[in-house]
Amino acid sequence: MSLADTLVKLTRLFLPDFALKCTHDKIRPDVEQGYCPDCGKLVKNEWYITRCSCCGVKMKAMLKSGEVVPQEHFCSNCGGKDFAVEKVEKINFIDINFAALVKKEVQEERFCNTVKCWQERTSEQPKLLVQYL
Ligand SMILES: [Zn+2]
Numbered sequence: 001m002s003l004a005d006t007l008v009k010l011t012r013l014f015l016p017d018f019a020l021k022c023t024h025d026k027i028r029p030d031v032e033q034g035y036c037p038d039c040g041k042l043v044k045n046e047w048y049i050t051r052c053s054c055c056g057v058k059m060k061a062m063l064k065s066g067e068v069v070p071q072e073h074f075c076s077n078c079g080g081k082d083f084a085v086e087k088v089e090k091i092n093f094i095d096i097n098f099a100a101l102v103k104k105e106v107q108e109e110r111f112c113n114t115v116k117c118w119q120e121r122t123s124e125q126p127k128l129l130v131q132y133l
């Protein structure tokens with residue numbers, strides 16, 4: 001085992017949250033969702049834009065500590081300070097200039113048909129176990 005491996009193991013042991021935090025960089029922004037090759041989680045791409053709540057003009061959005069906020073502090077159209085965050089269902093090439101991409105982890109029941117999963121799934125129903133075996 002290399003020193004790097006040992007360090008990773010130790011980090012996981014003592015700082016599990018830190019070590020498991022994955023930014024899912026390999027998920028392409030042009031897909032709706034996909035499995036992250038780094039952590040195996042199902043990740044959904046969600047786009048958000050911000051609008052001035054006073055005049056409704058779009059403001060360029062960005063991510064700041066996990067929150068979607070406008071890049072500018074004030075609306076360039078009316079000088080307003082308040083904004084509303086809007087989810088974009090289908091991103092287009094106009095909105096993409098304004099939108100911030102949020103990579104959301106999807107909690108899913110993993111589809112799996114290995115022997116181990118079957119046994120786990122059927123352990124509460126002993127009668128069914130016979131059928132599957
Ligand atoms: Zn990941």
Ligand SMILES: [Zn+2]
Nearest residue numbers: 052055075078
């Ligand atoms: Zn405005």
